[in-house]
Amino acid sequence: MRFSRGCMRxxxxxxALLLAxxxxxxxxxxxGPQLPDPGRVSITREQQQQLGLKAAAEVYKQMxxxxxxxxxxxxVRGLGHKLEAVIPRQYSWPYQFHVVQESDINAxxxxxxxxxxNVGTIRAAENEAELAGVMAHExxxxxxxxxxxxAQKQGTAQGLGQIFGAILGSVLGGPAGALAQLxxxxxxxxxxxxxxxxxxxxxxxxxxxxMYKAGYDPHYMARFFQRLEQQxxxxxxxxxxxxxNPGNRVEAVSKEIQDWPPRTYHNDSPQFAQARQEAxxxxxxxxxxxxxxxxxxxxxxxxxxAGDGRQNPADSAAMGNxxxxxxxxxxxxxxxxxxxxxxxxxGNWQVMGGGQSLTIAPPAGVxxxxxxxGMILNSLNGNAASLDDVTGQxxxxxxxxxxxxxxxxxLQPIRVNGVDGRxxxxxxxxxxxxxxxxEPERDWLVSxxxxxxxxxxxxxxxxxxxxxxxxxxxxxxxxxxxxx
Ligand code: ZN
Numbered sequence: 001m002r003f004s005r006g007c008m009r010x011x012x013x014x015x016a017l018l019l020a021x022x023x024x025x026x027x028x029x030x031x032g033p034q035l036p037d038p039g040r041v042s043i044t045r046e047q048q049q050q051l052g053l054k055a056a057a058e059v060y061k062q063m064x065x066x067x068x069x070x071x072x073x074x075x076v077r078g079l080g081h082k083l084e085a086v087i088p089r090q091y092s093w094p095y096q097f098h099v100v101q102e103s104d105i106n107a108x109x110x111x112x113x114x115x116x117x118n119v120g121t122i123r124a125a126e127n128e129a130e131l132a133g134v135m136a137h138e139x140x141x142x143x144x145x146x147x148x149x150x151a152q153k154q155g156t157a158q159g160l161g162q163i164f165g166a167i168l169g170s171v172l173g174g175p176a177g178a179l180a181q182l183x184x185x186x187x188x189x190x191x192x193x194x195x196x197x198x199x200x201x202x203x204x205x206x207x208x209x210x211m212y213k214a215g216y217d218p219h220y221m222a223r224f225f226q227r228l229e230q231q232x233x234x235x236x237x238x239x240x241x242x243x244x245n246p247g248n249r250v251e252a253v254s255k256e257i258q259d260w261p262p263r264t265y266h267n268d269s270p271q272f273a274q275a276r277q278e279a280x281x282x283x284x285x286x287x288x289x290x291x292x293x294x295x296x297x298x299x300x301x302x303x304x305x306a307g308d309g310r311q312n313p314a315d316s317a318a319m320g321n322x323x324x325x326x327x328x329x330x331x332x333x334x335x336x337x338x339x340x341x342x343x344x345x346x347g348n349w350q351v352m353g354g355g356q357s358l359t360i361a362p363p364a365g366v367x368x369x370x371x372x373x374g375m376i377l378n379s380l381n382g383n384a385a386s387l388d389d390v391t392g393q394x395x396x397x398x399x400x401x402x403x404x405x406x407x408x409x410x411l412q413p414i415r416v417n418g419v420d421g422r423x424x425x426x427x428x429x430x431x432x433x434x435x436x437x438x439e440p441e442r443d444w445l446v447s448x449x450x451x452x453x454x455x456x457x458x459x460x461x462x463x464x465x466x467x468x469x470x471x472x473x474x475x476x477x478x479x480x481x482x483x484x
Contacts, residue, residue: 001428001443001461002370002401032260033209038091041148045112048148049094052112056098056305059116062294064101064285066119068303072282073099074347075275076117076135078334079128081351083136085338086213089357093142097135098305103284105228106239108193109138111147114305121239122279125224128272129265132211133221137243140206146199194242201246208253214338217265218257222249238287322432324466327362327373329473333480336360340452341377344480346473349374360477370431372441373470375460375477382455390455391422391447398445398459402428405443414446417482421448430463442467444474450483 041048059065066073080097093113100106102118109115115138117131125131141147195203208218226249228240246252285293293299332347336358345351345360352359352366359366361374382390391411399405405428414423423446430441444460444467458481460474 001376001398001441001459002431032263033212033257035088035091035143035206035209038144039149041145042152043148045093048145049112052110052114053305055110056096056114059098059110059114060301060303060305061299063116063290064293064299065116065301065303066099066101066282067301070099070282072119072122072275072278073097074334075271075278076122076131077350078271078336079132080115080135080139082336082338083132083139083210083214085336085351085353085358086210087139087143089353091143092353095139095142096305101282101284102287102290104238104287106242107134107138108242109141110193111142111145113142115139115142119279119282119284122276124228125272125276127220127268129211129216129220129267130224131272132214132216133207133218133224136207136210136214136216137203137221139210140203141193141195141199143206144199144202146195146203147193150196150199195244197244197246200243201252203243204246204249204252205256208256212257212260212263215263215266217267218253219250220267222253225249322364322372324469326364328469329362333476340450340484341379341456342480342482342484343377343477345375345477371461372430372432373462373466375458375474377456377458379450379454379456382449382453387420387422387447387449387455391424391445391457394447394455394457395424395426395445398426398443404429416446416448416478419448419450419483421446426459427464432463440464444471446478448481448483452483456483 043051076099077097080095084092084095095113095115098114098116099122100116100118103120103123104118105120105124107115107117107121115135117135117138121134122131125134204222207221211218211221225240225243225245229245329346330348333344334347335344336342336351343360346362349360349362352361357379358377359371359374360377361371365371365373380390380394385393388411395405395407405426408425408427411422411424414421423444426443426445428441428443430439432439440463442462442464445457446460447455447457450456458478460470460477462470
């Protein structure tokens, strides 16, 4: 199924305008803190993402990174996606999460989305909320585009456009040299992204909102940083020299959140305890060891920065090579919870996207604007219209981005964990191309009248000939779907 992000958004917007009741608008105003407008910079989003990917590739040459298959990486990615899910899509980035086999406490973010967390940081976190705090803080630097804004402020000799060209052209010292213009130092087994104290205060503030929305007490972010200050002597770990203390972080967070509506936090999880155990056992090196390894050419990573399936999206034509083996669920399940929705999904699939709009899919089954295997989950403001009407409108909108899509049969009533819904099969054309030929696709649409007045809908997608193989998994995912 093809979908354009803009299209999905405008669909939501149109329905919201058609259906919004005044009380829905009032509710929106009292739902707690909103993430700020991150502002504009002088290079495009695509250029920022390309910059970040270039730099991430450089990091993979300089530092030992755990392979994508490692349970610790899977855990950190799950946590990252949970945080990402609360960021409004129009401001979000294709965040990706990597774990560096370094025992020192550090984490860093690159423009456009790549985030690296050291094993030492996971070992040092006392609960999931502290680790989420470090990650939310890094994600906020990306969100606010701090490294790009920093370079603009410095008014470096070359314009940003030239820097960008230099990075892509690998001149002027290559990616490392050009990234230095962005306040980053990459090379010989280390990377350093230095931020101003003002940026730090802002990343704490934005990070606190992300944590609150994802169900973590924002104080834990500040407490983790504060503990770092207390534990180490002058100089401190790299993290503190890159992220200078803007003042009393705990007090600042307390002040920021004092007027937010109270909520229940879930600051820990059994998964975190297990991940921390794994972090104790995984091989990790000191920063000095890594520098030696990089200098003597001993860094050999098995995964690449494109390994989490999103940052190097195959175009639709390249999806022809996908085999059923690459996308079949591995039999285990993991849990997703966020934005009033929880469900379980296959252990070897990923949750992508953010806000109300998620794609849950095997990395090989998605391209930038198309899904060949997986589930799309989205939500609309459904106030004042019948579920049949909203579902009919939804199908009409899906047909606009998928010409030739047909509805197979009428809407059937369905109940999912006590919630009324409608179920209908659709037939369309798969984005997969085999031997240059297109093939038919089955799309199973389920719409649900959420308790908060929204309509949540899921589309389960697979090529027609594979759909029966995936159906038991899709039914399992639907049975696990709970709306709060
Ligand atoms: Zn920072």
